Amino acid sequence: MENLISRYRNVSILAAVLFVQVFGLAVQVKRSTEQQSTRLIRVWTVNAVAPLEKGLTWLQSGVSDVWHSYVYLRGVRQENRDLKYEIERLRLEQVRLSDDAEQARRLQALLGFKQKFISKTLAAQVIGSSGSEQSRSVFIDKGTRQGVEKAMPVITADGVVGRVLNAYSTTAQVLLMNDQTSGVGALLEKSRLQGIVRGTPLGEVVLEKVMSDEQVAAGETVLTSGGDRIFPKGLPIGTITRVSPGPGLFLNIRLHPAANLSKLEEVLVITKQEEQAASVADSGPTRAVDVLAQRLPSVPDKPPPDDKKQGTATVPPPLSPGAKQQPNQVPPNNAEAKGTNLPPETLPSTQSQGTPGGVTKPVTKVSSGTVPSIPHPKPAVAPTSVAPAEDKPQ
Amino acid sequence: MQISYTSQDQVEVYKFSVPVAVLVPLTAIFLQAFLPLRLHFFSIFDLPLLVVIFFAVARRSQVAGLLTGAAIGVLQDALTHHPIGVYGIAKTVVGYGASSIGVKLDVENLGARVLVTLIFYVVHEFVYFLVARGLVGLTLEWSWPHELGSAVANAIVAAILFTLLDRLKLRA
Numbered sequence: 204m205e206n207l208i209s210r211y212r213n214v215s216i217l218a219a220v221l222f223v224q225v226f227g228l229a230v231q232v233k234r235s236t237e238q239q240s241t242r243l244i245r246v247w248t249v250n251a252v253a254p255l256e257k258g259l260t261w262l263q264s265g266v267s268d269v270w271h272s273y274v275y276l277r278g279v280r281q282e283n284r285d286l287k288y289e290i291e292r293l294r295l296e297q298v299r300l301s302d303d304a305e306q307a308r309r310l311q312a313l314l315g316f317k318q319k320f321i322s323k324t325l326a327a328q329v330i331g332s333s334g335s336e337q338s339r340s341v342f343i344d345k346g347t348r349q350g351v352e353k354a355m356p357v358i359t360a361d362g363v364v365g366r367v368l369n370a371y372s373t374t375a376q377v378l379l380m381n382d383q384t385s386g387v388g389a390l391l392e393k394s395r396l397q398g399i400v401r402g403t404p405l406g407e408v409v410l411e412k413v414m415s416d417e418q419v420a421a422g423e424t425v426l427t428s429g430g431d432r433i434f435p436k437g438l439p440i441g442t443i444t445r446v447s448p449g450p451g452l453f454l455n456i457r458l459h460p461a462a463n464l465s466k467l468e469e470v471l472v473i474t475k476q477e478e479q480a481a482s483v484a485d486s487g488p489t490r491a492v493d494v495l496a497q498r499l500p501s502v503p504d505k506p507p508p509d510d511k512k513q514g515t516a517t518v519p520p521p522l523s524p525g526a527k528q529q530p531n532q533v534p535p536n537n538a539e540a541k542g543t544n545l546p547p548e549t550l551p552s553t554q555s556q557g558t559p560g561g562v563t564k565p566v567t568k569v570s571s572g573t574v575p576s577i578p579h580p581k582p583a584v585a586p587t588s589v590a591p592a593e594d595k596p597q
Numbered sequence: 598m599q600i601s602y603t604s605q606d607q608v609e610v611y612k613f614s615v616p617v618a619v620l621v622p623l624t625a626i627f628l629q630a631f632l633p634l635r636l637h638f639f640s641i642f643d644l645p646l647l648v649v650i651f652f653a654v655a656r657r658s659q660v661a662g663l664l665t666g667a668a669i670g671v672l673q674d675a676l677t678h679h680p681i682g683v684y685g686i687a688k689t690v691v692g693y694g695a696s697s698i699g700v701k702l703d704v705e706n707l708g709a710r711v712l713v714t715l716i717f718y719v720v721h722e723f724v725y726f727l728v729a730r731g732l733v734g735l736t737l738e739w740s741w742p743h744e745l746g747s748a749v750a751n752a753i754v755a756a757i758l759f760t761l762l763d764r765l766k767l768r769a
Contacts, residue, residue, distance in 0.1 A: 213659040217693050220667050224682040224689065228732050231680035248675035251623070256631050263635075331676075334629035335684075336640050337729065337737065338677035342630075368678050378678060383736055404738050465637045 246371060249342070253374040256331040257344055264328075321435055323475035325349060327357075329467045330374070339382035339406060340365075341467060346373040354433055356473045362439035362461025363387060363427060364470050375472075379464050380440070381406045388430035389440055394419065397428050400440050400458065408441055410456035417454065419446050425458055435476055609705075611655040611766040621762065622648050622669045630676050641747045643718070645669045647755045649688050650717055651762050653695035654704050662699075666692025680733055687724040691717050707756055714755035718748040 429436030670688030
């Protein structure tokens, strides 16, 4: 017997080691369906690797910053010109879109619509990956100490990235959207069809559970539906690249992710979401055309005695994002940008008044009568504010 | 290509200092996690696997080979989100197999190293595929062109890497 064991010693050890691992695997697979807990070996390995990754990332970004900020400045002047032009274009577009947004908010308020809003985000840097083609996940340099928790959504400015899978003290593992074990509730932007976005073993992104009798076109944008209770509604997931009949009742829809999942550097972790019911008070400025439409058919109500002096109304400084409009404040408006067809005498005339600080302050003058809540036209160039990287309200 | 059948007394057995035995696998795991972010194509390489093959062939001890494979595999598993043991089992098998080959054959020359890496890469992927599908329930697709392409790429890297690691070997 002893001779037999010594003869097959190596094979016996191989069998024993394999058995232990298979047994451990079976236990983990069984437990993962009940309650997922983080193995100690994972914590040790991540804590051993993460500081090195952080250090190298910091060194790399430092060298890159010095190079791009002080040495390699070719084309910066032209780029600056292009960006300024782009800013001007986007500001004009913002004025146009804000009108649609206000209208949508008013309709939501009428319907008692409740929606989740992103109220707090945390910027994080991607420092490492799983190193495996079968496990599409990355590590970020923020963990539980900074407020990151399991299942928090992770996004970039372009769109959805994934969700936090494991949160350690100073790092966190983010499961990417293109991993085969991930899933995001999705909604087609135009047709409003709902489905589930999943990854494939090859790292592609597909939209599942869309019936084959539905009309889905390539090029349509896919947004988060909010149905997974992880991602807030309306974040871009990707664009449809190919639609083909699937094996069963469903279509086979391929997506191009909105966020570049293969070149992630910085991401935003949504650390806080708030559910708010849309209200008219939140809807921002009232349009001049709405006010006048209410007033023109009948005699205007008598204004309250403590109202502004007849004929003039000074516009308060622009509200900070998220601040509620006070009833006695004259909200900014975009009547000028909209180009209403009302006669000029019924519209408030506007002019800009320079302030000592150099800030142009629009002033509304009403030709006759008192209009307590007449909105002033929104300046063509909306004021911009630079929000901090952290805790940026969306 | 020269692969000669030798008796165990004819082949040289090497050992490694403790810092090398610890730091080389850890560096391989670290680079495997760090580099694919910067160089996306790097994800087709499996540096920890190459280190397992190198240590197993150089030591020519089946027990040392399988234990090294198991340890490196488990550490690699810890960085993924899959259950721990999938890479562990695959690399245990490779460690055992590579050291068994090292006992029987002289695989010190370049051609033999490339061939051994090529074969064991495919063996590793096959065992991983079986375990991931059969035990963990992952949906994987086996693609011969992808696996063979990756095997060739890894074999080329192995030829360079093994030459560098040869300098760390000590005669037993």
